[in-house]
Amino acid sequence: MTEAYDLIVLGAGVIGCSTAWHAARLGAKRVLVIERNGIAEGTSSQSSGILRTHYSVPENVDLARRSYAAFAGLRDYLGDPEADCGLVVCGYLVVGDAGARSEAIRASLARQRALGIDAVEIDAAQAREILPLLRTDDLATFGYEAAAGHADPYLTATAFARAARRLGVAFHLGETVTDLAVDGARVTGVRTDRATYAAATTVCALNVWSNGLLGRATGLPIPLVAERHEVIALQAQVPYLPRYPVLKDMASPSMLYARGYGTSQLLVSAGLEGQPTSPDEQQADVSLDVVADVGAQAAHRLPAFETAGVASTWTGLYDVTPDWNPVLGPLPGWEGLVVAFGFSGHGFKLSPEVGRLLAQAALGLATDVPLAPYRYERFAEGALLAGLYGKGAVS
Ligand SMILES: Cc1cc2nc3c(=O)[nH]c(=O)nc-3n(C[C@H](O)[C@H](O)[C@H](O)COP(=O)(O)OP(=O)(O)OC[C@H]3O[C@@H](n4cnc5c(N)ncnc54)[C@H](O)[C@@H]3O)c2cc1C
Known part of the structure; x- marks a missing residue:
């Protein structure tokens, strides 16, 4: 007999786990999450985990602001006194030179302030107080968001999953979804390598693995490419202390981002378009050219890292849409x-609120925040959610 559910969520990354918990919390009775591996073993585990509300797209500022409140008060949010997302509140420092990106920084700060966020322009001396390692002589603009930082996506996803289980959500781990079941223009459930399930609604949160499944079932083109991004952890003689901020260097050729990693290392990565690749790519080598290029840019901004050594490298996949x-x-x-696909390298910080909105939509409830700006049709309509910084993960 086919098992029937009110809601089936595909994928147990941060988005799927958040959606499942919110659905149960909103009253859905029979909720199933299907995941081919374990919780947060997809791209969530590759994430740099940065939490900021600095965006140039106002809708993103709002989602990030609402989500940050969940990260900051996760125990109350989930009703679980043991919940922990590993939040480190160290601030977000965004710097620019005299070029156009400085205007984008100022416009983004204004958009943050319009939503009540403490996001201010500071001067070079204040920036060096916050980050004594910072080279400022070639910089013109410094934006600072004190209530920002980073958290741990694995802890976050598992906290949502545990809270969801406590509300009765079933998790089928190690089970692969092979197809959506359709009847006319309705998705009626899911076929897996083990069984067929009926569902009133299915939420597809498969990240870079969404294309084939959605395309086969609906016949629609899915505007999504998998891109490889490289992350490098550097160790210098001078530590990058945990209290030092997340740094976004808009003056660097690659719009680098960096943050403390552990107690002394610096995690650094380029903030530009990556290399299109197969969604099946688990890990790729980080070439010496990339290490040299990113390392040189990091050392330019943080001269203490001129003689740094490479502690570790890894790659991750972004699910990138045209905007x-x-x-x-x-x-x-x-x-x-x-x-829910196409987070383009910035979905972790949005995951609590996005999960809530997806759950509301899936249960036929009015969403607290309109999802219309994020509609599929925007690409054909030319109503893109284009950011002021060009293509890249700040958006
Ligand atoms: C290098 C890197 C750095 C990043 N840095 C940041 C950052 O600093 N801040 C930020 O906000 N965001 C960041 N992101 C983005 C963020 O991590 C992602 O947007 C977010 O984790 C995506 O979560 P998800 O649940 O959509 O996807 P995933 O975590 O990938 O979950 C999808 C799940 O679907 C499962 N699956 C796939 N196919 C099937 C199938 N057929 N059947 C069953 N299960 C299946 C996978 O196993 C996977 O677990 C970064 C991403 C990367 C790669």
Whole structure:
């Protein structure tokens, strides 16, 4: 007999786990999460975990602001006194030279302030107080968001999953979804390598692995490419202390981002478009050219890292859409299906609120925040959520 659910969530990354918990919390009775590996073993585990509300797209500022409140008060949010997302509040320092990105920094700070966020322009001396390692002589603009930092996506996803289980959500781990079951223009459930399930609504949160499944079932083109991004951890003689801020260097050729890693290392990565690749790529080598290029840019901004050694490197996949923002909500002409793909390297910080909105949409409730700006149709309509910084993960 086919098992029937009110809601089936595909994928147990931070987005799927958040959605499942919110659905149960909103009253859904029979909720199932299907994940081919373990919780947060997909791209969530590759994430740099940065939490900021600094965006140039106002809708993203709002989602990040609402989500940050969840990270900051996760125990109350989940009703779990043991919940922990590993939050480190160290601030977010964004710097620019005299070029156009300085205007984008100021416009983004204004958009943050319009939503009540403490985001201010500071001067070079104040920036050096916050980050004594910072080279400032070639910089013109310094933006600072004190209530920002980073958290741990694995801890976050497992906290959502545990809270979801406590509300009765079932998790089928190690089970691979092979197809969506359809009847006319309605998704009626899911086929896996083990069984077929019926669902009133299916939420697809499969990240870079969404294309084939959604494309086969709906016949729609799915505007999503997998991109490889390289992350490098550097160790210098002078530590990058945990209290030092997340740094975004808009003056660097690659729009580098960096943050403390552990008690002394610096995690650094380029903030530009990455290399298109196969979603099946688990890990790729980080070439010496990339290490040299990113390392030189990091050392330019943080001269103490000129003689740093490479502690470790890894790669991760971004699920990138044409405007570097996600598609959230139904697909046109289809019922019984809600999608969430294309987070383009910035989905972790949005995951609490996005999960809530997806759950509301999936249960037929009005969403607290309109999902319309994130609709699939925006690409054909030319209503892109284009950021002021060009293509890249700040958006
Ligand atoms: C290098 C890197 C750095 C990043 N840094 C940041 C950052 O600093 N801040 C930020 O906000 N965001 C960041 N991100 C982005 C963020 O991590 C992602 O947007 C977020 O983790 C995506 O979560 P998800 O649940 O959509 O995807 P995933 O975690 O990838 O979950 C999808 C799940 O679907 C499962 N799956 C796939 N196919 C199937 C199938 N057929 N059947 C069953 N299960 C299946 C996978 O196993 C996986 O667990 C970064 C990403 C990367 C790669």
